[in-house]
Every structure is written in structure tokens, then in C-alpha cells.
Amino acid sequence: MATGLDDYRRKCWDAALHAYGTSYIFQKRAERLKRKTDVLTWVGLAVPLLTGALVGTLGSYKLWGAAIAAGAVIAAVQLAISLWSVVKRWPEELPYSSASATANDSLASRFTALGEDPPGLAAMRTQFEKLNVEDTARRDRDSERNVTEKERRMGMRAGLRKYQRSCAACHQVPTTMDPTHCGVCGKF
Incomplete structure (x- = not known):
């Protein structure tokens, strides 16, 4: 159970x-x-x-x-x-x-x-x-x-940052909302 x-x-x-x-x-x-x-x-x-x-x-x-x-x-x-x-x-x-x-x-x-x-x-x-x-x-x-895809990546970064989870692609836990080169949580 x-x-x-x-x-x-x-x-x-x-x-x-x-x-x-x-x-x-x-x-x-x-x-x-x-x-x-x-x-x-x-x-x-x-x-x-x-x-x-x-x-x-x-x-x-x-x-x-x-x-x-x-x-x-x-x-x-x-x-x-x-x-x-x-x-x-x-x-x-x-x-x-x-x-x-x-x-x-x-x-x-x-x-x-x-x-x-x-x-x-x-x-x-x-x-x-x-x-x-x-x-x-x-x-x-x-x-x-x-x-847009850019907005989705920005939203993913915000969610990962809020819940302190690592990105599936770059394996980083975001600490800022600054864009990175990651195709999942950056490039926005």
C-alpha cells in the first residue's frame, strides 16, 4: 500500500x-x-x-x-x-x-x-x-x-527552482531565474 x-x-x-x-x-x-x-x-x-x-x-x-x-x-x-x-x-x-x-x-x-x-x-x-x-x-x-516554448522553459525553470528539483537535461537545481543554455530549463 x-x-x-x-x-x-x-x-x-x-x-x-x-x-x-x-x-x-x-x-x-x-x-x-x-x-x-x-x-x-x-x-x-x-x-x-x-x-x-x-x-x-x-x-x-x-x-x-x-x-x-x-x-x-x-x-x-x-x-x-x-x-x-x-x-x-x-x-x-x-x-x-x-x-x-x-x-x-x-x-x-x-x-x-x-x-x-x-x-x-x-x-x-x-x-x-x-x-x-x-x-x-x-x-x-x-x-x-x-x-511558447521559451515560456515553457521559463516556467520549468521557475518550478524546478521553487521545488528545488534538478532538471532532467542539465541535472542542475536552478538557484536563479537567469536563462542558461539548457534546452529544458533555459534558453528563454
Whole structure:
């Protein structure tokens, strides 16, 4: 019976590592998307507000033509980037990435707790299967978000680092998130 319990514990630890890695991927995506949308919003508001403030303050300014031309160029660039953000679905991807990071982190924590303090074999099997169904559903949704190979390697490195496990390819236990030349936990 202990062998069955040990198998489930190993499965829990593996699932925790993968869920944590996925959480890390979507956390990084959310941070990147938030930064991009914040800049886009700031530029979209700052240019017209600064132009209005300058007009209100300076009135008849000799170089208005140049100021308006510069503002128009910045506005055109901002419009192009706004269009790109809509095409790439940044407004949808940001909340999804945040939610996925949270859900995967929760799965990792629950798999970890189950692996650390397992109940009896029958209860372990039942609890693992419930978590596994939830994890599979989450993975299916996350798979639709085009996770790249670079992101997978970054997530693997994050999981290996968190759970202090050695990589199957380079046999190193990562201590930092600095990329290496490993094809499993580096090159990101």
C-alpha cells in the first residue's frame, strides 16, 4: 500500500511543479501586458492634456506649429499601437493572465499540501483525482493561449527552482531565474 501512496505523492509534487511553472508564465505575461497597457493609456491621455495645458497657459506661442506636429506624430504612433493592442487582444489577455496565474498558484499550493501531508491511500486517490480534474481543465484553457516554448522553459525553470528539483537535461537545481543554455530549463 505504501507504494501506491508514494506514487500519488510523486504525482502531486510533479503536478505542483507544473502548475507553479504555468502560474509563473502567466504572472510574467500579466506584468508585461499591464506595463504595456499602462504606457498606452498614459500616452493616450498625456499628449492631449499637455497640448491643452500648453495652449491654455501660453496662449499665442510662436512654435505652435512644431508643437502640434510633434503631438500629431506621437498621437499617430499611439493610435497605431492602440490598434495593435486590439488586434493582439491585450485588453482580454491581461485579466485572463492574472486569473490563470492565481488559479495555477492555488493548484500548486493544493498539490503541495496534499503531497506533504497525504491522507490514507483511498482519500489520497480521491483528493488527487479531484485536483487532477481541475488541473486538466485549467491546462486545457491555458493551452488555448499559445504558450511558447521559451515560456515553457521559463516556467520549468521557475518550478524546478521553487521545488528545488534538478532538471532532467542539465541535472542542475536552478538557484536563479537567469536563462542558461539548457534546452529544458533555459534558453528563454
